[in-house]
Amino acid sequence: MSNPTISRLLVTGGAGFIGSAFIRYLLEKVPHIEKVVNLDLLTYAGNLDNLSSVSSDPRYAFVHGDILNSPLAEQQIRTHEIEAIVHFAAESHVDRSIENPRAFYRTNVEGTLSLLEVLRRFPDLHFHHVSTDEVYGSVEEGTFTEESLYQPNSPYAASKAASDHFVRAYANTYGLSVTLSHSSNNYGPCQFAEKFIPRMITGCLKEEPLPVYGKGINVRDWIYVEDHVEAIWLIVENGQRGQTYNIGGKKELRNIDLLKMLIKRVAHAKGHQPEKYHSLITFVEDRPGHDLRYSLQCEKIEKELGWEASHPFELGLEKTIAWYLEHSHVEV
Numbered sequence: 001m002s003n004p005t006i007s008r009l010l011v012t013g014g015a016g017f018i019g020s021a022f023i024r025y026l027l028e029k030v031p032h033i034e035k036v037v038n039l040d041l042l043t044y045a046g047n048l049d050n051l052s053s054v055s056s057d058p059r060y061a062f063v064h065g066d067i068l069n070s071p072l073a074e075q076q077i078r079t080h081e082i083e084a085i086v087h088f089a090a091e092s093h094v095d096r097s098i099e100n101p102r103a104f105y106r107t108n109v110e111g112t113l114s115l116l117e118v119l120r121r122f123p124d125l126h127f128h129h130v131s132t133d134e135v136y137g138s139v140e141e142g143t144f145t146e147e148s149l150y151q152p153n154s155p156y157a158a159s160k161a162a163s164d165h166f167v168r169a170y171a172n173t174y175g176l177s178v179t180l181s182h183s184s185n186n187y188g189p190c191q192f193a194e195k196f197i198p199r200m201i202t203g204c205l206k207e208e209p210l211p212v213y214g215k216g217i218n219v220r221d222w223i224y225v226e227d228h229v230e231a232i233w234l235i236v237e238n239g240q241r242g243q244t245y246n247i248g249g250k251k252e253l254r255n256i257d258l259l260k261m262l263i264k265r266v267a268h269a270k271g272h273q274p275e276k277y278h279s280l281i282t283f284v285e286d287r288p289g290h291d292l293r294y295s296l297q298c299e300k301i302e303k304e305l306g307w308e309a310s311h312p313f314e315l316g317l318e319k320t321i322a323w324y325l326e327h328s329h330v331e332v
Contacts (some may be wrong), residue, residue, distance in 0.1 A: 006126065006236060007034040010082045012067050012115070013046070013089030014038030017191045018130070020050035022086065022229040027054045030233065035080050037061045039073065040089065045192040067111040073118045077125065084126040084236055087115060090160070092132075093194050097156035098288060108159035109166070116170045126177045127167070128236050133182050133221070133246070135161040138291035145297045146182075146244045153289045171242055179239045181232055183247040184296050188225035188316065189323035196220075197317075200259050201324045204266040204277045214286035216256025219293040223249030224316035227309040234305045245305075248296035251313040256281075265321050 009026065013019040015038065026033050036059060040046050054060050061080070065072045067089050076082065089111060091097065091104045112129070119127050136144040137151030152158040164180060171178040187197045203210045231247045239245060253261075263277040301307050 003126075003238060003241070004083075005032065006084045007032050008081055008083045009033075009035070010037045010039060010073070010076055010080070010085045012039050012085065012087045015040040015042055015046035015048050015050060015062075016088060017045070017050070017188075017195075018186055018225055018228060019088035020047075020190060021188065021225045022088065022232060023051060023060070024054055025226065025229045025233060027057050027060060033059060035059055035061070035082075037063060037076050037080050037082065039063045039065055039067065039076060041066050045194070047190070047192075050190045067107070068114045070114050070118050073115060074121065077118070077122055082125065084128065085115065085119070086128045086130070086232065086236060087112065088130050090130075092156065094134075094154045094156045095194075095287065097154055097159070101155035101159075104155055104159040108156075109162045112163035113166050116166060116176070119170070119176055120174050123175065124177075126179070126236065126241070128232065129164065129167045129178065129180045130232065131164050131180055131182045132157065132160050133184050133248070133294045133296050134291065135164060135182065136294075139293055139295055143295040143297040144182075144246065146246055146300055153291055177241050179235050179241060180244040181235055181247050182244065182296065183228050183231075184221035184223050184249055184294060186225045186228055187222055188320055191225070191320075196255065197258070197262065197320065198324060200262050201266060201321055202328075203280065204263060205270075205324065205328050207277075207280065209282040210259060210277070210280045211282050211284045212255060212259060213284060213290060215283065216254060216259065217292075218255050218290060219252050219295075220255065220258075221248050221294055221296060222251045222253065222258075222313060223247065223309055224311035224313075227311050230310075231301060231305075231307050234307050235301070238305055240304070245301045246296040246298050247301060247307075248298045249309045249313070250298070252293075252295060261317065262321070265317060269321060269325055
């Protein structure tokens with residue numbers, strides 16, 4: 001049984017890195033889209049400049065607001081005849097979650113719960129919840145599947161795990177239409193500079209210390225943001241309701257090896273020798289509870305929806321570095 005065509009969406013956190021990429025994808029590459037409403041509080045990592053290419057599109061609307069404001073969310077659904085909510089809005093930086101766990105609980109858990117309560121009044125609406133591979137914890141060997149047990153090791157991961165459980169519980173208890181996705185580490189243009197890849201690129205450009213936790217041996221799987229949002233749309237349109245899908249890039253790298261790749265490419269772009277930036281590498285005390293390795297098995301989405309990451313990692317890095325070089329005068 002095919003899902004009904006979805007053409008009118010409410011996107012939470014649409015001014016953020018991944019949310020804005022999703023909105024651009026919808027408006028630039030999905031012809032039947034009629035309306036995209038972006039509900040965003042515009043916290044420190046949100047930036048409407050990420051949407052400058054589509055801001056004048058009559059199908060796009062921005063609403064400045066909090067996902068905990070239930071009447072506001074309900075108003076948007078009714079006014080714009082929304083058919084699906086894609087929920088990106090989240091606090092997502094692990095270091096910040098260690099410093100201020102309550103902020104993560106508020107946005108990631110209470111915010112999601114607030115949206116689910118609104119959704120109970122719209123039984124025909126579909127809800128897609130964007131989550132992370134970090135809920136599974138760390139794995140030394142093998143990969144995580146959608147059936148893997150949750151073992152969150154940071155306040156951020158715990159908050160996302162709790163929100164995942166609420167989504168599934170509401171689907172089971174109240175019959176809501178939901179899908180969930182867990183992605184690996186995203187990278188690409190427009191990412192806020194607190195995350196690893198943009199932080200290292202901008203650090204090189206400013207010739208600042210490049211901090212690396214521990215010995216730099218922690219492994220992450222990387223996915224280009226455009227591949228991620230394409231996968232999300234496939235799930236929203238064609239995914240089995242009630243199901244969870246892993247979305248990974250199949251590019252696992254130790255942090256120190258990734259940093260050396262970035263240094264080599266930034267040095268080439270700037271006409272410098274890599275040694276100029278190697279001297280900036282600074283090993284710092286490891287993050288508390290730092291997961292050693294993340295790895296996702298993506299067989300389910302590949303077989304069911306025919307998706308796989310299409311951007312070669314090296315090409316994605318080139319595009320990303322080029323963007324930060326072009327926007328080096330902008331605080332990102």
